[in-house]
Amino acid sequence: MERNEILDRLRRIIESLIKNDFALLPKTKHLEKTILALLSSANELPECFREELKKLFYGFDTLTLPEKKDRILRAKALLEDFAQGKYEPLQINELPDVDTFPTLDEYRLSREVLERSIDTVKGIGPKLAKKFAKKEVYTIEDLLYFIPRDYQDRRKVTPISELVEGESLIVYGEIIKSGPSHYGRRRVYEVVITDGSGYLYLKWFNFNEGLWRKLYPLGKRIYAYGEVSRFGRNFEMIHPEVVGDEEEEKLTLEIGKIVPVYSSMEGVSNKVLRKILKNALEEYLPYIPNLIPSKYLKKAGYLPLRTALEKLHAPDDNADIISLRDGRSIYHKSLAFEEFFFLELALGWRKGKLKEESGIAFNVHSKLVEEFLAKLPFELTNAQKRVFEEIKQDMARPVPMNRLLQGDVGCGKTVIAFLASLIAIENDYQVALMAPTEILAEQHYYNFRQYNQLLGLNVALLTGGTPPSRKREIYHGLKAGYIQLVIGTHALFQEAVEFRRLGLVIIDEQHRFGVLQRAELRAKAKDLTPDTLVMTATPIPRTLALTIYGDLDVSIIDEMPKGRKPVITKLFLEHNKDLAYELVKAELKKGHQAYVILPLIEESEALDLKAVLTYGEELKKRVFPEFKVEILHGKMSSHEKERIMQAFKRGEINILVSTTVVEVGVDVPNATVMVIEHAERFGLSQLHQLRGRVGRSDKQSYCFLIAYKVSFGSEAFKRLEILTKTTDGFKIAEEDLKLRGPGEFLGTKQSGYLEFRRADLVRDYDVLLKARECAFDLIKEDPELKKYAVIKEELFRRWKDRLKLLEVA
Template sequence: MYSDSCLTIRCRSPHHSRNRSVTTTIPLEKDTVTATLDRTPVTRLKGVGPRNAEKLKRLDIETVQDVLFHLPLRYQDRTRITPMGAARHGDQTVVEGVVDHSEIRFGRRRSLLVHLSDGTGAVVLRFFYFSATQQANLSAGARLRCFGEVRNGPAGMEMVHPEYKLVQGDEPLAVEEHLTPIYPTTDGVHQLTLRGLSDKALAMLETRPDALPEWLPPEVRERFHLPLLPDAIRYIHRPPPDADQHRLFEGTHPAQRRLAFEELLAHQISLRQLRARSRQTPAPPLTGDGALRSRLLDGLPFQLTGAQRRVVEEIARDLRAERPMLRLVQGDVGSGKTVVAALAALQAVEAEHQVAFMAPTELLAEQHFNSLRGWLEPLGIEAAWFTGRHKGQKRAELLEALESGEAQVVVGTHALFQEDVRFHALGLVIIDEQHRFGVHQRMALREKGSIDGRVPHQLIMTATPIPRTLAMTAYADLDLSIIDELPPGRTPVTTVVIPDSRRDEVVARVSDACAAGRQAYWVCT
């Protein structure tokens, strides 16, 4: 999409050509706005009318650029003819030969058997669905070129419903010049249709190479050994016969890495833009006098670890600022994230603002509610619990408490997103395991707390171990704090992966633990 001053880039993953895309907007010089392929509707390609366009829309294909970024899932090698004597079970290959004879075999299912040979061996073509015309064309003496998967049959090698062509006269049919792409498809859109569209789109790119802008500077491409974007697109759609199919399948080919690099770059720029816009929006400075926090720390039966103290100070510094905090706190189960969140909540309450603590499930929300209630009630602060199960009078009372400001801290689930939930002065949003919600839901809760143009601060918590470099990439809109120290007496959490074939052993282990008076929990997803 475009305007007179900017262009929106959509980058697709080589592994998820349909399901995943990243967008970012880049300013353009005035003379750069030309008929780029993202502005060229797919109906400009010959053979695409309104009905086909509607079907293609289900694949997120609306422009010629979308066709180019609708990438193959895998490839078939139709560039060479395999002697039938060399064909092996499981091969997907091209064979060519003469029909010796054909017959209709009656059994559990009626089938047409076409016996084909080429002098080196023989293959039986088996058709369960066929017409009289098809049967006549596949009679003795006909020369066929077939593509399909070779299987072991009752009487030797066979292909079931192969693709085939009749070879007329003495002029040999040309083999494919490239590996044949297999695209993600949908009802009503055949592989041949998608290959034809990609042929036309590539031809358009050939005549208008500038219509697909190259955004990476030469020095970046040279540093990472990346091909030009049009070259990468052409290679992925039409790999040569000697292409490394293993690397293509694994997504590690330089042409695929070129697209992946651009996708990650677009993702990074998008999040940086989101972060920049967020920082332009004011937030209430939550200073507080520290009295409630001091009382909580004095009443705890344990001392905070050095890592907890460091993260608490990072959060406190952010909350005192007049721009919204966006911070991700990462720590193992048992590292003490909840008490860190409680101290952040008290800083907001000291500054006469409300706190919303959101968890993805009622079970987790209830656990956080019980922990917070045990810490906050001795300080004279009553925490509220708000989930979808609250109905009628109880729900009405909770909504009134939130809107009046009587409820200073509320713990809940997705129910906090609901339209009738209103806050008096929401200053801090705490979200546990934010990947279960998504950016849009997080932004929706932020907007719900907007008052006089000011938005609440956000603290995100996760126990998911995320490598720092990945966190910086995936959560570029967030500052990162890591609680990398367990409290004294806590043993490190051991995570193991066990195959489903050992489920009985897991059940027995859980049974033994319960019999010994310990507890276990089993989460079904």
């Protein structure tokens, strides 16, 4: 629902209740549920505003009529202020106008305390410290960030006559029976309490009779909390939490409030954890520094870090328990904001520093480019021309280019990268292109070699598989400078690789390389900073573009070469897979070619080999006896792979059975159909990449996904169905990110530097946008952070290793 629509509905509900001196109010039921549901879906409204409104309606149905009228009038006033732009959040309103940051000495002392081991905390000995270590809690700071996983509402005592089966509630009563009972063969300790409105049975299956009789004598008054169930006609609670009337400390911790529930640990009750955390908060929370300037917290609508942590461990009595339990409260979001703020500050700092570095001002009027474009058998699309202009403008400036070139599969990024290379080479600089896998590096090498036949430049390929003698030649050629363009894998990072004059670094499939590798490859340029062009065919959702590539400028090729038709994608389940192969035969009879893709089975190379070989043989003999079928897999030598790929390109092979080695960069216009076996094992973005191998001409192309052990309408089925509905890589990437989360989406290598204590790139995207805006504002205001020495020190503490800040500083 749109923001205005929600506000409208709220206004109408409240006005109808106030009408005719609240005539409808006594007859209205379930108002609390209705309003809270409406506000929970109102993501368009500011967090603090929703929180404040929710508080007015929390527990509404149990209030007296005068109290209800008061809450309704307060809600009306709040809505009116908001509509007129006068609304000021309560808690955020209390933030100071002038910040009082700790001095550097105070900050360093706080760090020293927060980094101490948790066995220095009261109540935590070596044994318990080991249990905490299993939860990755090692320091006092980790302990303060050990956020509750859930919350129990123990604010109001429910009369026994009003208990509801299945709900967790709190009851107060006097013990009228206490002792063991028998249920069949089972011996149970049973306590019966009454509050005058009914009886409640409390039962324990594991007990020490002597101790239990002491704990629960007749006439004692107790509070019991637990899930209500029924046994016959009686209400009961199994293994409830019990607090006696006289236990003052426990009463303040456990009763009459929202109680935190922590992740369980073997042999440690939540009661014990609550006590430990209460002590830790009292003693150590003051050491948590609030480092984000108040003006940015006010602008974004979040709370200082210390307040957020305190309220997560000990929520106010009027807090909204629904958003606390969902992990979407203002306190959770304030923690995420703080983490994102420092990430974006790091990226803003990097971006600023890179712009200050002296780079190479290339002469971009290039004869080689003109000559090459004149010989190309096709014209560049408008999108390609626009992006090339953006790159030329960057290369002409005396600061290093840092550009991300995005575009869907088959949109023609390689040509643009080659054109940029020509400019660098004509200016007497060398170019390095790095790809994540050997087959990709080889693919680029063959593509560039074809382009190069038009021009006659010296191009080399350097991968782990390059023979030692050839490697020595390449090292020499790069150092002497007669190799103008080198294409390779991680081998380009090796110590022995030295360039005479590296001017342009091109990194393909950036997904698989972190910011660190970008810095390492650029370091090969010695005294000058080369231009960097990062290419990716995996469209990157905006969320990640703002984090992983927050220091890059972005160009997008959003247009396909003329005459291309979208690939038609169909999903088949195991029982009708033969139909897919019949459709493949129909394409082959038209003289077209096909791919059959198999997954890496369980990541085991040996198994993978067997799968491709055995399945390949089966396809040859049983399914396509009249066609030429060849097999391609990662264990083959480069020479063998190249021989098969070239034969497939020339049309000598009808069907290529392969593992995902054809994922990127292979270009066979006559291949019009692809079958992907076990499609359920691939990520959406990877399937989209594979699909991009067909549809590379003006012929209609098809992609058939075959899924196993997937039932119609299941989650896996719906996921694959997305591909049958769209060919837009950005939409697919967004869905993939939502489904798999950033760690899996990026691969673990890359996500290591995106580990947060609380923030989540997908769930907290709205928070990320605000954090980016505020952090970049701060860098704009004070690029060197001279006025904010403490913020600068914290920034470097968190991010210097993960983002190589010192290298660019």
